[in-house]
Amino acid sequence: MTFKEELEILIAKNLKTYIDNNDRFIADYNREQELTKEYNGRQLLELLQNADDAKSTEVEIVWDEKKASFYFKSRPTLFIRRH
Incomplete structure (x- = not known):
């Protein structure tokens, strides 16, 4: 499936x-x-906590001033599909 x-x-x-x-x-x-x-007001802190819980070795936060938004990326990937 x-x-x-x-x-x-x-x-x-x-x-x-x-x-x-x-x-x-x-x-x-x-x-x-x-x-x-x-x-x-805690969204960024929660994302960092999730990355820490996932034993991420790297976190990237990028602020896009023109769009007034940011994206958050951590390694390893937080969402791993398990069978």
């Missing part, structure tokens, strides 16, 4: 869960809102 197919199955399962149980949808939404409040 390809990674794309796995994602499609996961998305379909989650959609079914929310369709079948809208209380769960509301609860998950509320939890996401709380998490957003908790991390507000």
Whole structure:
């Protein structure tokens, strides 16, 4: 099974869960809102913590002043697909 197919199955399962149980949808939404409040202003620190947790040997943070945005890259890659 390809990674794309796995994602499609996961998305379909989650959609079914929310369709079948809208209380769960509301609860998950509320939890996401709380998490957003908790991390507000700490996003960069959290990215650095994630890189440290992944035993990254290098972190690159680039600020794009024109777009008023940044990107964050660490090595090793944080998202490793395991079978």
